[in-house]
Amino acid sequence: MFESAELGHKIDKATYDKEVPALREALLEAQFDLAKAANFPVIILIGGVDGAGRGETVNLLNEWMDPRHIQSHGMGNPSDEELERPIMWRFWRALPPKGKVGIFFGSWYTWAILSRVFGKTRNAELDQSMERNVRFEKMLNDEGALILKFWLHLSKDKQEKRLKAMEKNPKTRWRVTERDWMHFKMYDKFRKVAERVMRQTSTAEAPWMIVEGEDERYRSLTVGKVILEAIRKRLDAAEAPHDAHAPPLLPSIDKLHILKTLDLNQKLTKKKYDLDLEKYQGKLNLLTRSPKFTEITVIVVFEGNDAAGKGGSIRRVTGALDARQYQVTPIAAPTEEERAQPYLWRFWRHVPRKGRVSIFDRSWYGRVLVERVEGYCSNADWMRAYSEINDFEEQLVRNNTVVLKFWLSISKEEQLRRFEERQKTGFKRFKITDEDWRNREKWEDYEMAVCDMVDRTSSEMSPWTLVEANDKNFARIKILKTLCERIEAALK
Amino acid sequence: MFESAELGHKIDKATYDKEVPALREALLEAQFDLAKAANFPVIILIGGVDGAGRGETVNLLNEWMDPRHIQSHGMGNPSDEELERPIMWRFWRALPPKGKVGIFFGSWYTWAILSRVFGKTRNAELDQSMERNVRFEKMLNDEGALILKFWLHLSKDKQEKRLKAMEKNPKTRWRVTERDWMHFKMYDKFRKVAERVMRQTSTAEAPWMIVEGEDERYRSLTVGKVILEAIRKRLDAAEAPHDAHAPPLLPSIDKLHILKTLDLNQKLTKKKYDLDLEKYQGKLNLLTRSPKFTEITVIVVFEGNDAAGKGGSIRRVTGALDARQYQVTPIAAPTEEERAQPYLWRFWRHVPRKGRVSIFDRSWYGRVLVERVEGYCSNADWMRAYSEINDFEEQLVRNNTVVLKFWLSISKEEQLRRFEERQKTGFKRFKITDEDWRNREKWEDYEMAVCDMVDRTSSEMSPWTLVEANDKNFARIKILKTLCERIEAALK
Numbered sequence: 001m002f003e004s005a006e007l008g009h010k011i012d013k014a015t016y017d018k019e020v021p022a023l024r025e026a027l028l029e030a031q032f033d034l035a036k037a038a039n040f041p042v043i044i045l046i047g048g049v050d051g052a053g054r055g056e057t058v059n060l061l062n063e064w065m066d067p068r069h070i071q072s073h074g075m076g077n078p079s080d081e082e083l084e085r086p087i088m089w090r091f092w093r094a095l096p097p098k099g100k101v102g103i104f105f106g107s108w109y110t111w112a113i114l115s116r117v118f119g120k121t122r123n124a125e126l127d128q129s130m131e132r133n134v135r136f137e138k139m140l141n142d143e144g145a146l147i148l149k150f151w152l153h154l155s156k157d158k159q160e161k162r163l164k165a166m167e168k169n170p171k172t173r174w175r176v177t178e179r180d181w182m183h184f185k186m187y188d189k190f191r192k193v194a195e196r197v198m199r200q201t202s203t204a205e206a207p208w209m210i211v212e213g214e215d216e217r218y219r220s221l222t223v224g225k226v227i228l229e230a231i232r233k234r235l236d237a238a239e240a241p242h243d244a245h246a247p248p249l250l251p252s253i254d255k256l257h258i259l260k261t262l263d264l265n266q267k268l269t270k271k272k273y274d275l276d277l278e279k280y281q282g283k284l285n286l287l288t289r290s291p292k293f294t295e296i297t298v299i300v301v302f303e304g305n306d307a308a309g310k311g312g313s314i315r316r317v318t319g320a321l322d323a324r325q326y327q328v329t330p331i332a333a334p335t336e337e338e339r340a341q342p343y344l345w346r347f348w349r350h351v352p353r354k355g356r357v358s359i360f361d362r363s364w365y366g367r368v369l370v371e372r373v374e375g376y377c378s379n380a381d382w383m384r385a386y387s388e389i390n391d392f393e394e395q396l397v398r399n400n401t402v403v404l405k406f407w408l409s410i411s412k413e414e415q416l417r418r419f420e421e422r423q424k425t426g427f428k429r430f431k432i433t434d435e436d437w438r439n440r441e442k443w444e445d446y447e448m449a450v451c452d453m454v455d456r457t458s459s460e461m462s463p464w465t466l467v468e469a470n471d472k473n474f475a476r477i478k479i480l481k482t483l484c485e486r487i488e489a490a491l492k
Numbered sequence: 493m494f495e496s497a498e499l500g501h502k503i504d505k506a507t508y509d510k511e512v513p514a515l516r517e518a519l520l521e522a523q524f525d526l527a528k529a530a531n532f533p534v535i536i537l538i539g540g541v542d543g544a545g546r547g548e549t550v551n552l553l554n555e556w557m558d559p560r561h562i563q564s565h566g567m568g569n570p571s572d573e574e575l576e577r578p579i580m581w582r583f584w585r586a587l588p589p590k591g592k593v594g595i596f597f598g599s600w601y602t603w604a605i606l607s608r609v610f611g612k613t614r615n616a617e618l619d620q621s622m623e624r625n626v627r628f629e630k631m632l633n634d635e636g637a638l639i640l641k642f643w644l645h646l647s648k649d650k651q652e653k654r655l656k657a658m659e660k661n662p663k664t665r666w667r668v669t670e671r672d673w674m675h676f677k678m679y680d681k682f683r684k685v686a687e688r689v690m691r692q693t694s695t696a697e698a699p700w701m702i703v704e705g706e707d708e709r710y711r712s713l714t715v716g717k718v719i720l721e722a723i724r725k726r727l728d729a730a731e732a733p734h735d736a737h738a739p740p741l742l743p744s745i746d747k748l749h750i751l752k753t754l755d756l757n758q759k760l761t762k763k764k765y766d767l768d769l770e771k772y773q774g775k776l777n778l779l780t781r782s783p784k785f786t787e788i789t790v791i792v793v794f795e796g797n798d799a800a801g802k803g804g805s806i807r808r809v810t811g812a813l814d815a816r817q818y819q820v821t822p823i824a825a826p827t828e829e830e831r832a833q834p835y836l837w838r839f840w841r842h843v844p845r846k847g848r849v850s851i852f853d854r855s856w857y858g859r860v861l862v863e864r865v866e867g868y869c870s871n872a873d874w875m876r877a878y879s880e881i882n883d884f885e886e887q888l889v890r891n892n893t894v895v896l897k898f899w900l901s902i903s904k905e906e907q908l909r910r911f912e913e914r915q916k917t918g919f920k921r922f923k924i925t926d927e928d929w930r931n932r933e934k935w936e937d938y939e940m941a942v943c944d945m946v947d948r949t950s951s952e953m954s955p956w957t958l959v960e961a962n963d964k965n966f967a968r969i970k971i972l973k974t975l976c977e978r979i980e981a982a983l984k
Contacts, residue, residue: 058815066803067810067820068853074816080572105816174781289666311558318559323550324566324597328559336828361560 001195005153005210011217023224024064030231031065031101038099038340040144042231045107048152049190050180051162052213057152058105060220061227071096075106084297084353086395087111088136092348097340098144108133109197116193117186126193130200132391139388141205142381143342146234149206150223151198152213156187162214257451264411264470273473280480281320287484288321292491294355297401300483301363304408305446306436307418308469309476313408314359316476317483321357331362343367343385344392351396364389365405368453373445386456393462402490403462406479407450408469412443493687497645497704501714508709515716516556522723523557523593530591530832532636534723537599540644541682542672543654544705549644550597552712553719563588567598576789576845578887579603580628584840589832590636600625601689608685609678618685622692624883631880633697634873635834638726641698642715643690644705648679654706749943756903756962765965772972773812779976780813784983786847789893792975793855796900797938798928799910800961801968805900806851808968809975818849823858835859835877836884843888856881857897860945865937878948885954894982895954898971899942900961904935 034042044061046054058072073094082090088108096102112129115121137147154162163180166172183190202208211222268276287293300317302310318326329350338346344364352358367385371377393403410418419440422432439446458464465482469475526534536553538546550564565586574582580600588594604621607613629639646654655672658664675682694700703714760768779785792809794802810818821842830838836856844850859877863869885895902910911932914924931938950956957974961967 055814055816059811062815063807063811067807067815067818068803068822071819072815074814103815311560315555315559319555322547322566323554323559323562323564323595324547326559327563330560 001198002153002155002191002210005212006155006158007212008214009212009218009222010215011221013217016217016221019221023221023228026232027065027224027228030228030235031069033235034101034231035069035099037235040146040234041096041098041340042101042146042148042227043096043140044101044103044227045109045147045149046103046105046152047107047109047150048211048213049154049159049187049194050183051159051166051176052152052154053216053219054105054152054213055175056216057150057219057223058103061103061223064224065101069099070101070103072103073105075104075110081353085351086399086401088395089348089351092345095140095341095345097337099340108136109201113190113193113197117190123196126196127200130197132395134201134203135387135391137201137203137206139344139384139391140342142384145342146230147206148227148230149201149208150226151194151208151210152219153210154213156191158214159184159187257447258454258466259409259447259451262409262466262468264409264414264468266468266474267471268473268477270473273477276477277316277480280477280484281316283484284317284320284480284487287487287491288325288357290491293487295400296487296490297352297354297396297399298357298487299352299396299401299403300357300359301365301403301405302359302361302408303363303365303369303406304467304469305410305415306439307415307422307432308408308410309472310361310408312472313406313476313479314361316480317359320480325355326357326359327352328359328361331360331366343381344388347392354400363405364392365453365457368457369446369449370439372449373442386453389457390459390462393457393459397461400490402486404483404486405458405462405464406467406482407454407464408467408475410469412440414470415440493690494645494647494683494702497702498647498650499704500706501704501710502707503709503713505709508713511713515713515720518724519557519716519720522720522727523561525727526593526723527561527591529727532638532726533588533590533832534593534638534640534719535588535632536593536595536719537601537639537641538595538597538644539599539601539642540703540705541646541651541679541686542675543651543658543668544644544646545708545711546597546644546705547667548708549642549711549715550595553595553715556716557593561591562593562595564595565597567596567602573845577843578891578893580887581840581843584837587632587833587837589829591832600628601693605682605685605689609682615688618688619692622689624887626693626695627879627883629693629695629698631836631876631883632834634876637834638722639698640719640722641693641700642718643686643700643702644711645702646705648683650706651676651679749939750946750958751901751939751943754901754958754960756901756906756960758960758966759963760965760969762965765969768969769808769972772969772976773808775976776809776812776972776979779979779983780817780849782983785979787892788979788982789844789846789888789891790849790979791844791888791893791895792849792851793857793895793897794851794853794900795855795857795861795898796959796961797902797907798931799907799914799924800900800902801964802853802900804964805898805968805971806853808972809851812972813849817847818851819844820851820853823852823854835873836880839884846892855897856884857945857949860949861938861941862931864941865934878945881949882951882954885949885951889953892982894978896975896978897950897954897956898959898974899946899956900959900967902961904932906962907932 034040046057048054058074062070062072071094075090075094078087078090091104091108094102094104112121112126112133116123116126140147163176163184166176198208198210209226211219213219302314304310314328318328327350334346347360347364350358350360364385367377367389368382372382396403419432419436454464454466465478467475467478526532538549540546550566554562554564563586567582567586570579570582583596583600586594586596604613604618604625608615608618632639655668655676658668690700690702701718703711705711794806796802806820810820819842826838839852839856842850842852856877859869859881860874864874888895911924911928946956946958957970959967959970
């Protein structure tokens, strides 16, 4: 795998001096066109062997291009705010928006590789991490990002020579640390792990480019040219037809589906409701005040038919919580900054710290519900959302998050009754809009979308709870009870 | 000051039960209208004596109103990301956007009060903090925010009684901590400090409202009614004429001003430039690698005439730095999320951690330059910007930030020469726009704005450096040299 990067590639000074000015100008132009078009971000990963010139390459790119449109991230130790969230949170918050270049020195590969090299993890875990990286990059690619992954390589001999030379030069001495020498001793191990990583994560969307690092001129010119060509190619490409095939979903032959199995008319008497409300709100309050609660995070998603009672249910939940520990996020149209990022970015930014409860009134499932039904995104976009969402929630769960997802289901008749009632009642008038009436006309399409959503995103670690909601009392208690059970289980 | 809040205010249950439903409905409606108009945020501070019902009040407001449009912040200990920045950074990042309600339990008052009570600071420092708070709130008010500051009060006897009662009840026992009893022992001291704070910070824009905390019904109804009335009043108020008076600036009688004192034609030979460039870039590089550099932050502002050479100067600075430690932020039009916040919010969000260099290509000074000259904001807005900016930079400096501000000055003739040259040169063509030509026509207006800016915002701790920039070599070296000197002084 590294053979071609151990051949002793070299560029002489004359050639270099001749080629660089034109390359720089072309890079600047490409960067300018990128910023102007602003329809995709460029994500550059610089990895590789110590001493192979990773830092120099990052600096060089900033020198050659316009540093005002580059965001360089030296991903050192995570801050405490980052440590309390899934490991990918810090990369999500650093993603460049469309039109910008983000350079990552230290990336979603670094920790997994080092952990394996130092024997803290095994191959199985490494492979899992790499599988997640592939899926993450596939998502970025699907969102339009241009991903360029460079691996700067040095053979063992060359690395030793280079480290020694850097140590001799007072200007570069500071760059060589004990850690570098320790890494050097583990060169063979490192190479083996790196090879495994390259093999698993060189995909068509985001292949690794292994560059020999010894000769600075060769290295710089190669990296610069690859970047230029890739940006230029992407800029020139006509918008590819994005939505070639219809989604291969199961056809509904017998018209039987999961929502039809619900007994929507389950009821709770006012008396029983009052008793249960006090009981479960009290229980929920106690649970969230337990010392162990500071070690977990709770994310609650509310989805449901229009007028199914999401708002009222949310208030019954928040009523049991201390206002300082929860945040309700209503999901409306994305902002300008959110539109310049991958779809899930606007939800990642609301992932809370430990000991907090984050409640979403509508959520990332909008992609496979309203956006699917109304055609706001392409078929390909919402089809891939299922697995992106599963990946997202898996990361949350692995970070000790209890993910609860409620679908509040009412019958078409009950919805009509509530719509009409709302139009009559003074301060509820704002709850009903023309859009609600329009959505109602697509009742069956939404039903199908809900069934697909549940089929494809309900898992043991992050299950959907279908809530029979024709009776508000019944629905609210079912939600509170489920919340208590799930949190209780997580605290054990 | 607290006399009226020790009278034993009480509301009987019948009255309370009668009044609450209408109040809740009116609050919901007001909140809905607020969200719809989305032209100002509501900032609610809940402070006061332990045990006076601050937490309960925050929870109650979330219960009465729509929690989806409320952001409640229990400001506990700052995170490490917050600790590395000026103390106000955490409040800036938590400010509610227009149309939303932000409730702060623990605010910009809390730490200053506690520090004084526990004898860690003296009155002089407390007074300074309070003066800063007043200025901060004045800025928020000028930006349109509605600020409501509640102080929940209990007499000493009542506090003791209440704490004991809470301890007896298993449902509230957890709320009473050792810290509460310790605070209780310092009641008299606390009261004295609180009174001083109220006195100094009850302004016309944001007066404190002292509410007796003993009777829950009285407290809740009072707070709810005040909030309702204030939001409603602000919503109903017609847009006040914002710009009544012309700014009282010094007239320029003799046409002499500071820019005219510059000798713009100072030059540096190519030979001397090359030597100096290496010298000062090397020095800057060494300085930023010093261990003590991790304890400071550097913020560099570049302003100047169009085509004065900001970009080139910035690249000479970044060329000396490690790309992982700096970030260049070009300031363009504000985004949608930024427009929903006070003017300085979009700069606060780029305030870096320790050990980092943040470079702004144009900056917060846009308010008193382009926005003033082009009339993008009202006279009152840019007039108040001088002191807001001074406050902002003072906070940076107090947090160990070196603030450097460069004004790159070229002559009108030199600008014309550069404009014409740029239009000829291939990859520089994008640097010149129609707007540049339009700005040029207002040369004298800009000159006046620059002189006012320097007069009003150049201080010993955060001085402007005027850079004679007709000769690019001269300008670049002056900038690098100034940077080195300022950073060197800060590291001593």
